Amino acid sequence: MELNVKLEEKILGLIAEGIPGKFKKVKLTHETNLQKELGLDSIGMLALVFRFEEVFGIDIAQLGIEINIAKLRTVGDLLQAGQDILTEAESRVS
């Protein structure tokens, strides 16, 4: 699925915001590993999810959408998950 450019920018912005200082210089590509290259641990991943909800004004749990954080390993996985969640959220609201 083609990702909307603006959506991708927003999610990349959220990721950049959550990266610990010592990994700030790592270039974000779709293949960049969230844990090994960006130092995102479970707290970091949770922070990303909750910031995502805030920015897009949705409540993933309330909408009954399942998100398997453990399977999100790369920036590409996260972008795709973000797109899927928003598509799912739109379909449930409409």
Added chain:
Amino acid sequence: MEERQQEDFEIIDCHCHIAAEEHTPRSFIEGSIANMTAALTAQGVPVTNRKLMTMFLSKMQDPLCDGLVAEMADAGIVKSILLIADFTYALKDCVLTIEESFHKHREVLARHPGKFEVFGGVDPRWGKDGLALFERSLTEFGFRGLKLYPPCGFSPSDRTLFPYYELCAHYHVPVLLHIGPTSPVLDFTFSSPFLLDEAARLFPSVNFILAHGAVSFVEECTMMCRFRPNVYLDISGFEATLGYDPSAGAIKAITSLGLNHKVLFGTDFPVFRLQGEQKSFVETLMAEDGPLSDLNEREKLLIFNRNAQRLVEKAVAVPA
């Protein structure tokens, strides 16, 4: 010549739990979540305890371990040791009695033949009933070890535990005990490995495993492992260090001390289930440039298989 190639490793995870809320009291989870909420709110993240609880509990829906078995297969883990921590004396909101928890683990053992061993845990303050339950777990249920959780409020060298250690010596089964921090609803003062020293000295034929020894009280744990022939440590909990050290430097450090005959692989599933799957943790350790890259294949085999195998294979209790 190397004994085995890396891809042939049959990995044993010596530190696992059933991912089901019925084995872990809500107060224990709430305590852990309070720490996560504190970390997140300090970063300005909009989150509530209730929201985190919902997320965490969504990962605790595998009471029969079917999901765990699938994750193990994906990660190349051939067997996991399920540990029963007895919170029932210290925390009064447990869903199951400790005996019911033992029976649930027995069901899992029977459901997945060959995939699991179980170490039963009993708070020594349950007295004779607790001791009898533990012995039955060895002679009737097929369990192969004792799990202790000292932060519930007792020292591992407390005299009330000595009858348990006598049973462990008799049936040749090991003891695994929690070391280091835990949920804030429990007592951290009982989490030091040095509290084990007296028991380890008085029961030289019982093998003790210091859980999380690669990340908690590391210097004390390595000292105990180096100078007490019957003391080991497991590396579970290393996942918590990956945020600030994705190269798992803690594991590189612990495995470069010449103690690899005392080090056991463990994941503490499902504690880090929000961070990754079993496969990702194994891959982090096994990576070509990973923390174990300086070890030879024999050393890796000890850590991932032989040390755990050696400790449980001596059990003279009934087969599972």
